[in-house]
Amino acid sequence: MLAKTEPNPVIRSREITGADFLDMAAFFGRGLGYPAWAYFHIFELLRDHATPEGYPKYGYILEANGSIVGGIILIFSSVGCGDKKSVRCQLTAWYVEPAYRTYSTIFTSKALRFKDVTYVNLTARPAARPIVEAQGFLKYSKGQFVAIPALNLLLSRGQKAKGVKADAAPEGVYDAYERKLLLDHQKYGNICFWCLTASDAFPFVFKPRIVKHVIPAVQLVYCRDIQDLARFARPIALHLASHGRFFVFADANEAIAGLIGHYFDGMYPRWYKGPKPRLGDLAYTLPALFPASG
Numbered sequence: 001m002l003a004k005t006e007p008n009p010v011i012r013s014r015e016i017t018g019a020d021f022l023d024m025a026a027f028f029g030r031g032l033g034y035p036a037w038a039y040f041h042i043f044e045l046l047r048d049h050a051t052p053e054g055y056p057k058y059g060y061i062l063e064a065n066g067s068i069v070g071g072i073i074l075i076f077s078s079v080g081c082g083d084k085k086s087v088r089c090q091l092t093a094w095y096v097e098p099a100y101r102t103y104s105t106i107f108t109s110k111a112l113r114f115k116d117v118t119y120v121n122l123t124a125r126p127a128a129r130p131i132v133e134a135q136g137f138l139k140y141s142k143g144q145f146v147a148i149p150a151l152n153l154l155l156s157r158g159q160k161a162k163g164v165k166a167d168a169a170p171e172g173v174y175d176a177y178e179r180k181l182l183l184d185h186q187k188y189g190n191i192c193f194w195c196l197t198a199s200d201a202f203p204f205v206f207k208p209r210i211v212k213h214v215i216p217a218v219q220l221v222y223c224r225d226i227q228d229l230a231r232f233a234r235p236i237a238l239h240l241a242s243h244g245r246f247f248v249f250a251d252a253n254e255a256i257a258g259l260i261g262h263y264f265d266g267m268y269p270r271w272y273k274g275p276k277p278r279l280g281d282l283a284y285t286l287p288a289l290f291p292a293s294g
Contacts, residue, residue: 009064009065010064010065010066011062011063011064011100011103012062012063013060013061013062013063013106013107013110014060014061014063015056015057015058015059015060015061016043016056016057016058016059016060016061016071016073017058018043018047020058020061021040021043021044022040023068024039024043024061024068024071025037025038025039025040025043027068027071027095028071028073028093028095031095031097032093032095038290039073039093041290042073042092042093042286042289042290043058043073045188045289045290046058046073046075049075049077049284049289050077050078051076051077052076052077052078052087055074055076055087055089055114056074056076058073058074059071059072059073059074059092059111060072060074060107060110060111062096062100062103062104062107064100069096069097069099069100069103070095070096070097070100070103070104070107071093071094071095071096072091072093072094072095072107072108072111073091073092073093073094074089074090074091074092074111075089075090075092075284075285075286075289076088076089076117077089077090077283077284077285079281079283079284080177081175081177081178085177086116086117086118086275087114087116087117087118088117088118088119088120088277088284088285089114089117089118089119089120090119090120090121090122090285090286091111091119091120091121092123092286094108094128108135112135112273116274116275117274118272118273118274118275118276118277119137119272119273119274120270120271120272120273120277120285121137121270121271121272122268122270122271122282122285122286122287123286123287124269124271129269129271132271133271135273136273137271137272137273138271138272138273138276139269139270139271140270140271140272140276140277140279141251141252141253141268141269141270141279142252142253142265142266142269143252143253143263143264143265143266143267143268143269144249144250144251144252144263144264144267144268145249145250145252145254145255145256145259145261145262145263145264146247146248146249146250146261146262146263146264147229147233147247147248147250147256147259147260147261148246148247148248148260148261149229149233149234149236149237149240149246149248149259149260150237150241150246151260152230152233152234152237152258152259152260153233153234153237153238161195161196161197161202161232161234161235162195162196162235163193163194163195163196163235163236163238163239164193164194164196165192165193165194166182166183166185166186166192166193166194166203167182167183167186168194170194170196170201171196171201172196172197172198172199172200172201173199173200173201174194174200174201174202174203178203178224179203181203181205181222181283181284182194182203182205184284185205185221185222185283185288188288188289189207189208190205190206190207190208190221190288191205191206191207191208191218191239191240191243191245192204192205192206193239195228195232195235195236202223202224202228202232203222203223203224204220204222204223204228204232204236204239205220205221205222205223205283205288206218206219206220206221206240206245206248207219207221207287207288208243208245209249211247215247216244216245216246216247217245217246217247217248217249218240218245218247218248218249219248219249219250219282219287220248220249220250220251220280220282221282221283221287221288222280222281222282222283222288223280223281224280225280226250226252226256226278226279226280227256227257227258228280229248229250229256229259229280230256230257230258230259231258233258233259233260236248248261249268250279250280251268251270251279251280251282252279253279
């Protein structure tokens with residue numbers, strides 16, 4: 001049941017625990033209009049997720065007189081290779097009942113208090129975007145580049161390289177983090193593979209998705225550099241074609257040089273706060289962890 005507004009309520013914020021999954025899933029479902037099972041599944045995914053030590057495992061609850069009046073789901077992950085490792089947090093779901101919105105600033109500031117963390121909001125609805133920007137978030141990806149790598153294949157564009165499965169131990173230079181990333185994301189149902197050159201192994205992760213309920217496509221989840229999409233268009237096209245996928249969506253601010261496709265400004269914009277993230281890395285975020293959608 002929705003909490004009733006009472007005079008001088010006792011407000012507290014605490015971390016979400018496993019015992020809260022059902023109640024919080026129902027709360028988010030009512031407040032945000034998505035099925036409660038979807039939020040319960042997010043909590044189940046996070047149960048097995050390797051959250052960095054010292055950060056909340058699931059997020060926070062806002063309570064008034066013991067009743068849930070707000071919640072925020074946070075996905076903290078350790079990302080990066082070698083000496084460039086950092087912590088990233090995706091704000092995944094956020095809702096506070098209208099009667100308690102005056103407490104939402106304090107509630108949100110608790111979630112955003114960690115220093116040197118890159119916070120990202122990847123799925124803000126249009127109505128929520130002014131709130132996101134008021135919280136100090138900046139846009140780092142303005143739209144999507146939709147590519148058809150098979151056209152590069154037909155035009156013989158892109159470097160000749162060999163694609164191998166994610167669970168292979170490839171020859172060449174790569175970071176142990178990247179191999180773990182590919183194996184992890186393969187378990188999440190992503191298309192994961194290496195592109196091999198004579199000296200290096202380049203990782204790729206794509207999330208299968210269905211566009212407009214009928215068109216099979218993929219979303220780029222991870223590559224070492226966004227230009228690698230063009231550089232390895234040939235092996236990417238062949239590997240994705242074997243999965244019946246020909247359209248690639250990639251976060252972008254403009255057309256990707258050397259890759260055939262079209263840039264759509266304003267499609268699936270992304271925001272950040274803290275150290276700026278790079279394009280081509282959605283590893284361990286909800287778009288990578290959750291089942292494919294339209």
